[in-house]
């Protein structure tokens with residue numbers, strides 16, 4: 222099986238077929254700038270100690286300091302973290318943010334821990350990577366199974382190590398610790414803006430459009446609520462324990478309440494449905510909002526949705542791209558569709574550096590404006606180059622990175638005897 226990273230590189234190759242850019246850029250993007258692997262020791266409440274594997278990767282910093290989340294998940298490993306850091310590089314470039322890409326994680330299932338153990342794990346991870354990150358070099362944020370509280374512990378640990386208040390070292394913090402209004406809902410909000418903008422371009426209405434969401438963490442929940450409020454019919458949602466569906470539309474507020482009270486969506490009414498069936502159900506919009514590679518060559522041919530909104534990072538494996546294109550399934554790619562989170566992270570970092578905070582309406586307005594503009598830019602480019610939206614996104618990202626690379630000179634500029 223190809224590694225996750227091989228799949229990610231395949232998308233660069235697809236974009237390179239349509240543009241002339243310096244070979245230097247492709248070479249730089251073939252491997253990360255720097256990758257760190259650490260042991261993260263955790264003292265359990267009962268006195269035992271376990272050392273977990275932790276990672277942080279700065280993939281590329283041509284456009285600014287590395288930026289990207291930290292996930293706690295048993296499947297975290299070097300290939301996954303590098304690939305996620307690569308996707309962050311593309312995402313920040315597509316959004317025109319002054320950041321490169323980074324990512325981190327610990328190979329652990331945090332659901333088994335007490336709150337005190339989770340705090341010790343968060344602080345121990347920062348102890349191990351503190352020299353590798355910083356407000357001007359690499360700025361972490363939340364990702365799968367981490368949240369504002371975890372970011373708060375991490376920012377506080379960095380403060381202790383640095384002996385200085387540096388809230389701009391981590392984004393997605395609690396508001397009381399310098400977090401931004403609107404960051405908690407930003408990924409779901411951003412995905413909603415991308416979908417709405419495309420719906421407008423297609424001349425389609427929310428009313429009568431059905432939506433299924435695979436993964437009901439923070440981003441999936443916020444997206445579900447925005448869709449329901451706008452008049453879409455959310456007919457199915459799922460989490461790791463399975464899903465529920467109701468052709469008449471689920472009561473999203475009730476499902477969110479059940480998920481938060483009982484830990485899963487399964488008791489929130491509707492008929493039970495497996496994650497696998499949700500992916501292939503008859504629906505207009507399918508939004509995978511959990512982990513990578515849920516749509517592969519095994520099930521891509523069975524996807525019945527007309528539109529996929531990639532709220533997760535990498536939910537469609539690259540091996541499935543061709544089948545989806547052949548079947549005219551329109552994919553709103555992750556590096557645009559889930560970029561609302563890092564966009565408000567950028568707002569948070571900017572606010573921290575100025576110690577000057579924006580109200581919720583300002584954040585919401587600026588997020589919407591950026592998401593709508595980026596979506597139009599990408600859709601226009603897809604039309605101009607006659608390519609799918611993902612390839613257009615990679616084209617735009619690569620061109621941004623090339624501009625920064627060319628500013629200091631590429632091989633074409635330095636080549637001896639170039640005849641200039």
Ligand code: GLU
Pocket residue numbers: 288289290291360361362363364365392393534559560562563564566
């Ligand atoms: N983890 C999020 C992502 O994958 C957010 C990253 C950030 O805010 O830096 O986009």
